Amino acid sequence: MDIDRRGWRLFQDLNNAFKRDPNIDEFDFIPVLEPRNNKSPIVLVEHKLGLELWCVKILFQYSYRSLMAWRNKKASKFLAPQELSLLTRSVVLINPECYTVWNIRKEMIESGDISITDDLKLNSIVLTKHPKSSETFMHRRWVLSRFIENHLQSSQGSTCSTGSGIDGFVSIEGIDLNVDLAAQNQLHAQNGEDNGQVGNDYHKQMKLEINVCTSSADKYPCNYYAWSHRTWIIQHCYNCSTQVLLSELQTSQSWVEKHISDMCGYHYREYLLTTLSSQKHQLWIHFSIQYTSLMEKEHHFILDLISTYPGHETMWYHRKFVFSSLYDLHSHISDDDNNERDCESNLKKTRLEIDYMELFKTELDSVEIHGVKSSSIPQQRFSQNYINWLNRTFKVK
């Protein structure tokens, strides 16, 4: 069949491109609708791989049909693992929603025919073209689960416990806090320096994961899948370590400032803050941070953004979250606090109790004075809605 032959040729060209350059980091289609004489439609420039549009369908059909025939045992041809792997690669590059093909790759990872590293690498390339592919992210998590398992197994001999052990894998480069150095050293010592190489690989991969999330979020606005993946990493690879949460709070702040109307960024910060609210003790003991001050900082942050960039509704949603949290913090007396509080923080506690009424009034005034009088008409509308929400939601005695 003529199509099979052309498909086969394209398939070989694609494989040769990957062989020529093992550092390909980006993939895309090129809008060329007709083949040009003797020029390969597979273009490789500066580690970027391009596929001319006219050949996409042919290559896809060839690869997909070969795979399905093998899988359904219709073809008598035996497919060696190497070839299988290459066929799956061309399918997912073009259409990553083909979860059957990702599942074939899962089987090959289990049998050892595809390495975890290679699969994750291909996965990253797929995401450069398809940043919001849910199947790609889901497959990535399956692979990472195995990666984590392997690393935990290989760290079995060390002195660290499986839970907080992950803390030691975390670098504190991203944190801009007055972290108590003694506490830092203690954490590192706890987790055993003999884990050196294993720890490094793990950490390297996790940094890569965060980078993949960031690039995918940059490429496609409100990329729910990328941010969900990021949350998953924090939960499963870092065990929601306080250190990491604080570091992410720092990192995501600059991202949000550059994407002020992307709800996912704010939602991620809300996730971080909510998770940190259940770690108030660690925050205080290890980092000398009062949780309330984090929320107050967030309040200043969002107010600043709202006044600098009027007319974006997303920020007002985040403001609602922040204000509700602050209000709750100030109006509830928490019972779970430890008894070792010194005089100073006890005084602070009393002050906080009567502060929530002040807080409400200040917030209301601030919107009435600044928001409603804004020169931006949408901003006026958002301000009025917010005032209505404040009055409706918070019954101040």
Added chain:
Amino acid sequence: MKLYSLSVLYKTGDAKANRLVSAYELNSFSFFQRSSVKEFMNFSSKILVERTMPSSRSSVKEQEYVCHVYVKSNNVGGVVIADHEYPQRVAHTLLNKVIDDFEAKVDKKFWSIAKEDEIKFPELEQFLQKYQNPKEADAMTKINADLDETKIILHNTIEAVLERGEKIDDLVEKSEGLSLQSKTFYKTARKTNSCCVIL
């Protein structure tokens, strides 16, 4: 919050405009799209200056991009193409500064005769980079900037700026500044209604 391109153009007598010098920031686009994106930004800038009256300003929304245009009474025009988050006021302040600087540094006799990209005006690149962060670049962002009294006309699509009967598709087809690849890029993106049409 991004600025993608910044251009200085000149409105010639025959309702046409010449693009004199441009700066671009295209790193957020995928590698193979960059040349087409650049061509489309030039194409849009030209069309906008051609159809903007001297001494007027406008901000033209097109999908997830906003093109801010200012044409001075002396027919020098500036266009900055940004995303929809970038504050309009800062964009127009930027255009003021760019045009003032251009007039001061480039001799008037070249404005109407220079060919595309012939004039050297490296400050344009610096402006583009500096203004990527509106807060840093423009201390007046929060306070009302000292723009002149000219109102900013808003349009919701580039097509709103065209003459009656003119269609964007036709202009794209006829354009000499767009390569075949770019035109194909435009057509395929239009067909799939994807968000990578830059116009």
